[in-house]
Amino acid sequence: MTEIIAGTGLGELKFGMNPNEVQDLLGKPDEIDTHIDNEDDTGTTETWHYDEMEMSISFEEIDGPMLFSIAVSGEQYEFKGKNLFGLQKEQLINELESLSIDDLKIEDLKDDDFEGQELIFSQKHSINFWLEDGELSEIQFGPFFEDEETLVWPE
Numbered sequence: 001m002t003e004i005i006a007g008t009g010l011g012e013l014k015f016g017m018n019p020n021e022v023q024d025l026l027g028k029p030d031e032i033d034t035h036i037d038n039e040d041d042t043g044t045t046e047t048w049h050y051d052e053m054e055m056s057i058s059f060e061e062i063d064g065p066m067l068f069s070i071a072v073s074g075e076q077y078e079f080k081g082k083n084l085f086g087l088q089k090e091q092l093i094n095e096l097e098s099l100s101i102d103d104l105k106i107e108d109l110k111d112d113d114f115e116g117q118e119l120i121f122s123q124k125h126s127i128n129f130w131l132e133d134g135e136l137s138e139i140q141f142g143p144f145f146e147d148e149e150t151l152v153w154p155e
Helices: 019-026 089-098
Strands: 002-005 031-036 044-050 055-061 065-072 077-079 104-108 117-122 127-132 135-141
Touching (some): 019 044, 089 104, 089 117
Antiparallel strands (some): 044 055, 127 135
């Protein structure tokens, strides 16, 4: 099992790493997507997909490309020692509350382009729990924020 560490990363994979450091650790990704922020054309996000690991990671341009987000969808990943994948919405909420995550917000995305999807998130823990048809399907997480604009990178 690989432990999701809120605000820090995933096992040896740490937020703030550059693409070369990540590639040295994980190898070449199966696929790379690049997205440009259309509002000001300055923000570029590059997402690497590792199919066998059931993981996607994203780099943001912050003093150079830095690992900013990790998304996992496999049962080999744990959060605070618990395997949460496959839990139904109410089970997930109860489990998260038992782990002292007390700022959960729920967003129903059924009216958007995400039929059958819901999002449960904790801003304090910088973590998103994506549900598909009422069951946890993906955990997405990033570094902590000191305030709305200031990132706290892991040591």
